[in-house]
Amino acid sequence: MKVRRSDRLVDMTRYLLERPHQLVSLTFFAARYESAKSSISEDLTILKRTFQTRGTGLLETVPGAAGGARFIPYILREEAEQFVDDMITELSEADRYLPGGYVYMSDILGRPSALRQIGRILATQYLNQNVDVVVTVATKGIPLAQSVANYLGVPFVIVRHDSQITEGSTVSVNYVSGSTKRIERMALSKRSVKPNSRVLIVDDYMKGGGTVGGLRSLVDEFDSQLAGVAVFAEGDFAGQRTVSKYTSLLKIQTADEQIRVSPGNYLTQIFGDDSQLK
Amino acid sequence: MKVRRSDRLVDMTRYLLERPHQLVSLTFFAARYESAKSSISEDLTILKRTFQTRGTGLLETVPGAAGGARFIPYILREEAEQFVDDMITELSEADRYLPGGYVYMSDILGRPSALRQIGRILATQYLNQNVDVVVTVATKGIPLAQSVANYLGVPFVIVRHDSQITEGSTVSVNYVSGSTKRIERMALSKRSVKPNSRVLIVDDYMKGGGTVGGLRSLVDEFDSQLAGVAVFAEGDFAGQRTVSKYTSLLKIQTADEQIRVSPGNYLTQIFGDDSQLK
Secondary structure (H helix, E strand, C coil): CCCCHHHHHHHHHHHHHCCCCCEEEHHHHHHHHCCCHHHHHHHHHHHHHHHHHHCCEEEEEECCCCCEEEEEECCCHHHHHHHHHHHHHHHCCHHHEECCCEECCCCHHHCHHHHHHHHHHHHHCCCCCCCCEEEEECCCCHHHHHHHHHHHCCCEEEEECCCCHHHCCEEEEEEECCCCCCEEEEEEEHHHCCCCCEEEEEEEEECCCHHHHHHHHHHHHCCCEEEEEEEEEEECCCCCCCCCCCEEEEEEEEECCEEEEEECCHHHHHHCCCCCCC | CCCCHHHHHHHHHHHHHCCCCCEEEHHHHHHHHCCCHHHHHHHHHHHHHHHHHCCCEEEEEECCCCCEEEEEECCCHHHHHHHHHHHHHHHCCHHHEECCCEECCCCHHHCHHHHHHHHHHHHHCCCCCCCCEEEEECCCCHHHHHHHHHHHCCCEEEEECCCCHHHCCEEEEEEECCCCCCEEEEEEEHHHCCCCCEEEEEEEEECCCHHHHHHHHHHHHCCCEEEEEEEEEEECCCCCCCCCCCEEEEEEEEECCEEEEEECCHHHHHHCCCCCCC
16 A cells, blocks of 8 residues: 555655665665655655754765665764763763773763764764774773764674684784783684775774774784774873874863863864864 | 644654653654644654554653653564574574584674664563663673663663773672683672662573673672563573573574574564564
């Protein structure tokens, strides 16, 4: 039975939102709703307009009978700034201070609504960059990697400090922790990244950049290319970082048991000083 | 400017899908679209009908001027069965066999589309059960916990084998690994679970059930109650499991370097033998 436009709009929205970066054909929708392709095209125009008006993302439409639509999520500057502001307020709470100058943020990294926004924001930077896989290192970067990968429509893989029997053969590298100067080791399952992949590194926190440096040498070991490095928060680091190009949503400084949180370099790098992402 | 019905439908769908289990008021939507509450109510009726027809979930509408709508995601038996069938096919591939009788499944647990379906399926069992928090143990259960928590609209927390400085004070327990009989230790940040929480344990794989047993004693240490145990796959285990009540999507057996995957107990326990979830 032919499906009404209103019902089609609801279901198409759901269907496309669940499949970021995936081309869904007009033919598929026409069969699903027993409707003419011309009607489906009109529906897609409505989705596209609404997604744009609301800052949900771009609905890329591929014209012609063999065409279709692809949903590319992004976030607008204003919404990203609002989120960064909210995070600054929340992370500045005094009781988040931990001995050693760390800041408790596991609750935020376990909150689905925050992870969605962080994922959308970090994915926005790479929406046109053909990322093949997101790489993170256990443990706290995993939820972020999952969210970014979801919005980019690509898989993510987890590098581990302990080599696990459930990973099969692994490739491992040694690296020097940027802050403690200790030598550490990390391993990644051999079959998890194909050669010549474009790899986006995502992590929750970067201080000296040693871990990210280790991840970057792993990318080399897999004959792959680094697409970029994106972290939720960067810490204060006096020395020379081993990683120079990265984006961070937040910058966290601690001194005398006080926490000071400010915006990272993301907003100005991605949105510029006053330009607006179209 | 008053927003057209078609545009409202698209944006409301997106807005509600992103906020599972959260009540969104008619007042909010009426202001967002500069439309009458009566029009919004009609829109919600369309969403409700389409979500039901397509097996997306329940749109619970709260009547009256102070009312609103809450999206409760679920999955229907047919779609869940299809997913389990697909997983059986994929996990039965011979090259997934790993020495020691393990099966490689990290690729599936790093694929956003699979994680979405696993999350929807496992959340369906608990949609009416007032779960307050999802608990998992590092590392491979994390993506599953994140997805389940997302569909239940609750946070998730990560129990760790290594006590981390970034977690603040922790509570730790010892437990006996069900398969190796070794004594292990796991810790959870003290501030991550409030007393009297209803806790859902989620993990990727259960063999002897020792890890899940450890998680259960942690739940006790936090003066909280166990809502349930849900795992992606259970392994073959000859002895007496320390955990008797759980649901699993898949059962994986290995012998002589052969993998045999069959449905776990989830489908029959949740959907019964031939009943259909309404």
